[in-house]
Each structure stands twice: as C-alpha cells, then as structure tokens.
Amino acid sequence: KQEVTQIPAALSVPEGENLVLNCSFTDSAIYNLQWFRQDPGKGLTSLLLIQSSQREQTSGRLNASLDKSSGRSTLYIAASQPGDSATYLCAVGGRTTDSWGKLQFGAGTQVVVTP
C-alpha cells in the first residue's frame, strides 16, 4: 500500500526566505504527484501536478521536483510572503487500474511566514 510522508509537519520562516517542503512515497509506480495548498477551514487548491514522466514543474515562484527512483518530491517556494502561510499537501496518484481517482495524501506541512 502506498504511504506518503511529509516532513516537517510544521515550518516557520521569516518573509523573504525560500521554503523547501519535502514529500516521500513508498511505491515508485506512480501515475502523477500533486502539491495542494489548504487555507484554514477551506478546501484544497491544486498548485502543481507532475506526471510520472516529468522531473519538475514550475509556476511563478513555485517549483516542484520529482525523483521517482528515490520516492521523493520537493516543493520550493521562492521569496516567501505572509500570504504563503497555509498547509501544503502532497498527493500521489497510483498507476494500477484500480487506482483510478484514488489520491494518496500526506498529512501536510503547516507553513507560517512571519512579516
């Protein structure tokens, strides 16, 4: 069974610092990997989706890398801002036929960016 782990569970940085969030997964046979953002009391918003054939995806200040062989993904947020404060979730999509639509989530990293 796929296990997804996110370390650290919480992170606090001063404004302007770069953020590095880690995600690891146990089964490298994945279809894709996503990073989501969740604000308190709200739903999830997809930030980046990396297909299994890709090594990274970029959107503005966000960059996510994927290393399937080592079972790791890293989300980089450059020049953090207080508005980046949220919980960041990593989710993996499986490759098997019975995995359709079944995302496996990590528990998330809660980020606080202080002014």
Next chain:
Amino acid sequence: ETGVTQTPRHLVMGMTNKKSLKCEQHLGHNAMYWYKQSAKKPLELMFVYNFKEQTENNSVPSRFSPECPNSSHLFLHLHTLQPEDSALYLCASSPLTSGGYEQYFGPGTRLTVT
C-alpha cells in the same frame, strides 16, 4: 471559487441525530468524491462516484450513506455517528481525463459530533 460548493459549512449533531451533507459541482465533471480530514491525519478517501455509479467504498462504516442522484450532486447521509467521526468532510469532482486525479475541492463541512 473552485466551482464546488458544500452545505452546510458547519454542523453540530448528537449521536442519535440524522443529517445530510450536500455537495454540488458546476464544472461539468462526471466523477465526484467524499473525503474525511481528521486533525493531523492524511485525507482519507471515502467514496468515489463515476457517472452516478459508486466505484469505491473505502471500508466506510454504514452510518455514512452516500447518494449521487446525478453527476452534479452528491450527498452524504449521516446517522448514529460517533464522536470520532468529528472531522472536516471534503467533496471533490474531476473530469474523466488524467486518471481522475485532476480533482477540484469544495470548502468542506466541519462536523462535530457531541
């Protein structure tokens, strides 16, 4: 707005009550999902519906009963819940492309069972 709405946003119910959660998507998707999010734990997938047909029941207790009358609406009927069922319940929808992984989430219903 993500195009997925959920009502109510907050719900407090006793263990003997019966209530329902509602989800509606305005994105033209054909798949819908219920997730449970407990504090400090990963999201747990509960149910998956494709074209109104349930394709996944992730060993969810029978006190949770889903209903999908059409591709735009999804309900979760609740009865005789336990305090450990207190959580944020999230609904999501997706198109049938990308393996169902391109999911759009609603804001959730915060459920407290007393």
